[in-house]
Amino acid sequence: MSTPLGTVERVAALHRVDLFSDVPGRVLAAVANAAEEVRASPGTVLIEEGAIEEHLFAIVEGLVRVHRGSQILAELGPGVTVGELAVLEPEPRAASVTVLERALLLRVDKTVLDDLLADWPELAHGVIAALVARLRAAADHAGRP
Amino acid sequence: MNSTPTRGVVRLLSAQALAFGVTLALLLIPANALFLDAYGSEWLPATYIAIAIVGSGASALIARAARRTRLARVATAALGSLALLFGASWVILVAGGVWVSAVLLVLFPIALQIGFVFIGGQAGRLLDVRQMKELFPRIVSGFAVGFLLGGLLAIPLLSLLGSTQQLLLATTVGQLAFLALLLVTERRFPEVRGAPTGAAPPVVRLPLRKLFVPGLVLLLLGYQVLSAMGSQVVDFLLFDRAAAQYSGDDLTRFLSTYTAVLNLVDILFLALLAGPLMRRFGLRLGLTLNPAVVASILAAMAVVAAASGSAAFGLLVLAGVLRIADIAATDGTTRTSINAAYQIVPAEERLAVQSVVEGIGVPVAIGATGVLLLVLSALDLGTGAVIAFGLGLGVVWTAVAVRVYRSYTHALADEVRRSPLPVIDLGVAGSADVRALLRSEDARDIRLGMDLLAGVSSPVLEVELRRVAAHSNPEVRVRALGALAESGDDLAATEATSLARELARSDDPASRRAAATAFAWRDAVEVDRALLASLLDDPDLSVRAAALDAVAPDDATDSEIVHRVVAAIRVARIAGRATAALGRLGEAAVAPLGAEVARGDVPRSVSLVRAAAAMTPSHGVWIVQPALDDPDRVVVLAALDALDAAQGGERLEPGMLEPILLDSAALAERAFAARAALTDHDTSLVRALDDEIDLARRLVIAVLGLRHGDRIRAAMRVVDCEEGARRALAVEALDVVLSRREAAIALPLVRHDLTPEERAAGSQQTDWPAHQPDQWIADIADDPERVWRSPWLTACALHAADR
Numbered sequence: 001m002s003t004p005l006g007t008v009e010r011v012a013a014l015h016r017v018d019l020f021s022d023v024p025g026r027v028l029a030a031v032a033n034a035a036e037e038v039r040a041s042p043g044t045v046l047i048e049e050g051a052i053e054e055h056l057f058a059i060v061e062g063l064v065r066v067h068r069g070s071q072i073l074a075e076l077g078p079g080v081t082v083g084e085l086a087v088l089e090p091e092p093r094a095a096s097v098t099v100l101e102r103a104l105l106l107r108v109d110k111t112v113l114d115d116l117l118a119d120w121p122e123l124a125h126g127v128i129a130a131l132v133a134r135l136r137a138a139a140d141h142a143g144r145p
Numbered sequence: 146m147n148s149t150p151t152r153g154v155v156r157l158l159s160a161q162a163l164a165f166g167v168t169l170a171l172l173l174i175p176a177n178a179l180f181l182d183a184y185g186s187e188w189l190p191a192t193y194i195a196i197a198i199v200g201s202g203a204s205a206l207i208a209r210a211a212r213r214t215r216l217a218r219v220a221t222a223a224l225g226s227l228a229l230l231f232g233a234s235w236v237i238l239v240a241g242g243v244w245v246s247a248v249l250l251v252l253f254p255i256a257l258q259i260g261f262v263f264i265g266g267q268a269g270r271l272l273d274v275r276q277m278k279e280l281f282p283r284i285v286s287g288f289a290v291g292f293l294l295g296g297l298l299a300i301p302l303l304s305l306l307g308s309t310q311q312l313l314l315a316t317t318v319g320q321l322a323f324l325a326l327l328l329v330t331e332r333r334f335p336e337v338r339g340a341p342t343g344a345a346p347p348v349v350r351l352p353l354r355k356l357f358v359p360g361l362v363l364l365l366l367g368y369q370v371l372s373a374m375g376s377q378v379v380d381f382l383l384f385d386r387a388a389a390q391y392s393g394d395d396l397t398r399f400l401s402t403y404t405a406v407l408n409l410v411d412i413l414f415l416a417l418l419a420g421p422l423m424r425r426f427g428l429r430l431g432l433t434l435n436p437a438v439v440a441s442i443l444a445a446m447a448v449v450a451a452a453s454g455s456a457a458f459g460l461l462v463l464a465g466v467l468r469i470a471d472i473a474a475t476d477g478t479t480r481t482s483i484n485a486a487y488q489i490v491p492a493e494e495r496l497a498v499q500s501v502v503e504g505i506g507v508p509v510a511i512g513a514t515g516v517l518l519l520v521l522s523a524l525d526l527g528t529g530a531v532i533a534f535g536l537g538l539g540v541v542w543t544a545v546a547v548r549v550y551r552s553y554t555h556a557l558a559d560e561v562r563r564s565p566l567p568v569i570d571l572g573v574a575g576s577a578d579v580r581a582l583l584r585s586e587d588a589r590d591i592r593l594g595m596d597l598l599a600g601v602s603s604p605v606l607e608v609e610l611r612r613v614a615a616h617s618n619p620e621v622r623v624r625a626l627g628a629l630a631e632s633g634d635d636l637a638a639t640e641a642t643s644l645a646r647e648l649a650r651s652d653d654p655a656s657r658r659a660a661a662t663a664f665a666w667r668d669a670v671e672v673d674r675a676l677l678a679s680l681l682d683d684p685d686l687s688v689r690a691a692a693l694d695a696v697a698p699d700d701a702t703d704s705e706i707v708h709r710v711v712a713a714i715r716v717a718r719i720a721g722r723a724t725a726a727l728g729r730l731g732e733a734a735v736a737p738l739g740a741e742v743a744r745g746d747v748p749r750s751v752s753l754v755r756a757a758a759a760m761t762p763s764h765g766v767w768i769v770q771p772a773l774d775d776p777d778r779v780v781v782l783a784a785l786d787a788l789d790a791a792q793g794g795e796r797l798e799p800g801m802l803e804p805i806l807l808d809s810a811a812l813a814e815r816a817f818a819a820r821a822a823l824t825d826h827d828t829s830l831v832r833a834l835d836d837e838i839d840l841a842r843r844l845v846i847a848v849l850g851l852r853h854g855d856r857i858r859a860a861m862r863v864v865d866c867e868e869g870a871r872r873a874l875a876v877e878a879l880d881v882v883l884s885r886r887e888a889a890i891a892l893p894l895v896r897h898d899l900t901p902e903e904r905a906a907g908s909q910q911t912d913w914p915a916h917q918p919d920q921w922i923a924d925i926a927d928d929p930e931r932v933w934r935s936p937w938l939t940a941c942a943l944h945a946a947d948r
Contacts, residue, residue, distance in 0.1 A: 008944040016560035024836040026937035
């Protein structure tokens with residue numbers, strides 16, 4: 001059985017994620033403490049398409065696949081979040097996420113982020129930046145400027 | 146611009162200044178000699194008046210051309226025309242037309258001003274404001290060397306060419322060399338040609354008189370006029386006293402020796418002192434040194450003249466010192482400062498303004514001085530009157546210098562603060578769109594439609610609201626009834642009150658939220674305060690948020706409501722609404738809120754501090770004062786930022802922020818030192834130190850923002866985020882607005898371009914208790930001096946120690 005991550009290691013892992021990279025450690029410590037550590041083996045379904053959930057996963061180790069049925073949308077590794085839109089506005093999940101290689105993830109719930117967003121503009125900035133990056137990527141994908 | 150092109154720019158501009166100096170020396174010597182030989186010194190003031198008339202016309206011509214065409218083209222035309230004039234004068238002089246020496250004397254100050262306009266104009270386009278301050282004295286020193294060289298060359302050239310008239314040939318060659326160097330500069334650095342017309346946005350061409358509407362430009366005009374008049378009086382006093390003490394060959398020997406000493410001192414001042422002085426004291430000194438020194442020496446001359454009479458040798462000594470000081474200060478600090486101050490004027494208008502100020506203002510000042518000297522001479526008032534006039538002029542000039550500096554600091558900060566963001570008109574939703582929303586199946590669309598209806602009424606929309614008032618969703622229903630009640634429907638008001646009270650007791654959070662929303666319509670719905678208080682205690686945060694929105698000024702009499710609102714401040718997600726509710730409760734909320742902030746048994750939350758700061762402008766700084774003394778710097782920062790946002794900084798006493806500034810500076814210095822020692826160590830600890838440095842930086846910015854206003858925040862933001870000339874302008878703005886001590890603390894924190902060595906050089910403390918990485922880790926973990934005061938930093942240090 002693996003040793004659970006300490007708060008400092010969790011914060012270090014979250015700092016490697018774009019969404020949280022600009023957030024000071026002292027703020028992120030609260031997120032890290034409230035996050036749930038998830039260790040998943042290959043084949044585990046982390047997110048089911050259509051499910052209404054209110055949490056995101058930050059990938060610390062391993063590799064996951066984002067897919068709609070058999071259609072592969074992306075394969076993501078450490079330093080990336082999946083399902084971050086759900087913590088802002090819960091809607092049915094747009095795609096499924098399945099573990100490809102043994103993965104260590106941190107699950108962060110909407111309520112944790114909501115409390116922190118109210119007090120910490122740094123976190124809001126990180127979320128906005130991640131959303132903008134997502135929009136840009138979508139626009140690029142659609143061939144628009 | 147990186148250092149290599151900067152060096153190239155300085156070399157080429159210095160070479161231009163050198164050629165320019167040689168040319169003017171070779172113009173001044175034959176022009177003076179030939180004129181004095183032919184007409185005598187009593188006609189010199191008449192040439193001043195001619196300078197005023199001709200200089201004004203020539204400069205207006207150049208300014209107009211500069212506004213219509215590029216700098217290099219105007220400079221080529223002007224410098225080429227002068228070369229032609231010098232060549233033609235040589236031909237006329239050789240043919241016996243000595244009258245042209247008067248023309249050359251008139252041309253001298255005009256050529257001097259015009260040459261510096263072009264050299265300054267090129268420097269303004271190729272160097273930013275801070276480079277200007279540091280490097281322009283070096284460029285100007287090229288002129289001083291050239292002038293000295295020209296003077297030294299005059300004697301051998303005279304022997305070589307055979308007569309004074311022939312020196313004009315050398316003058317023409319020097320002028321052509323100046324022109325050639327200017328063209329080389331243009332070829333090597335095309336930026337001097339100005340913004341490319343194809344890519345640049347269209348520039349609004351203001352009438353020339355409108356260019357002078359800004360106060361700073363008018364003050365600069367006044368400053369330079371006074372400077373020119375002062376220098377002219379200084380010149381006159383020297384020649385007047387020299388003529389009184391010496392005559393014939395003795396006078397020539399004195400003037401030759403004096404000119405050599407003057408140029409040597411000027412060069413030494415430019416090379417050794419001007420740059421460091423400007424870097425150390427900036428424009429504050431650059432603008433005031435010259436007039437203050439001139440006024441002081443003239444005051445000493447007035448004392449000597451009063452005590453010993455105007456024939457005293459000491460007066461000649463003082464006049465000599467005065468002229469050396471005036472010229473050295475003009476070349477070393479005044480000219481640099483004026484050119485730096487002009488960086489505030491938009492680049493496309495800068496040359497036009499500068500040409501008019503220096504090319505018309507200065508010649509007119511020289512002409513006015515000529516008239517005045519003629520009048521004083523006609524009245525036979527003597528040298529004492531000239532000294533007294535000069536002294537008065539010096540005092541006024543000093544006062545104007547102080548005003549220019551103040552105006553410059555404000556204009557600089559305004560320029561940095563100016564935001565390029567466009568104004569966006571969001572527009573208003575049309576009634577057809579609102580109707581579509583109200584007819585939607587989705588309750589959220591209907592809520593949005595009703596939100597858009599605020600303040601809008603029409604019979605068509607009223608029909609839609611009556612339909613929505615029968616909706617199955619209670620929240621939608623009560624909102625529709627409330628909207629109808631607000632428009633004067635009494636029946637709807639009764640129904641809304643009844644429905645809201647029923648919903649407030651519901652088990653469904655959405656229904657309770659709808660009730661809370663309805664309680665906000667005080668004109669239409671009768672509120673049960675006990676129900677409102679219970680909604681303020683609701684376990685569902687969305688219900689509490691709606692209940693907080695419903696709190697009205699009338700509720701201030703209900704202590705249950707007031708205390709619940711104060712308690713809600715500590716809950717981050719509803720703190721913003723609670724703060725707004727506190728504002729509506731007014732005076733009644735102040736005491737409970739102050740007591741909550743003053744509590745020492747519970748950590749102060751950021752939201753509580755923000756709420757307290759928001760009350761500061763109307764109820765005093767005592768409410769937030771305990772938070773400013775909080776050991777947690779994050780709480781202090783929240784208090785400062787909230788005070789700034791609430792414009793509560795005016796209520797602070799001057800000394801209140803000083804401990805925060807010192808504490809932040811101490812944290813930053815220690816964190817920088819620890820960071821340098823731990824660079825290759827534990828990444829979490831290094832990151833935590835970086836966060837502490839950032840926290841210290843934000844605290845310093847917050848303190849300075851409260852002390853000096855928005856412009857400081859804007860300047861810091863530009864320093865932090867932008868590059869090039871705009872960044873240099875912002876650093877300059879910080880330099881001039883902040884005190885030296887504040888700047889010493891703030892600049893190392895906001896300037897990311899500093900190397901660790903440069904930061905260490907500015908450090909106040911070097912004898913740290915810890916030097917090795919392990920010692921630093923122990924220092925952070927134990928925090929014996931209570932400098933770090935960060936649980937997170939301690940956690941990282943302990944983690945690093947474990948590893």
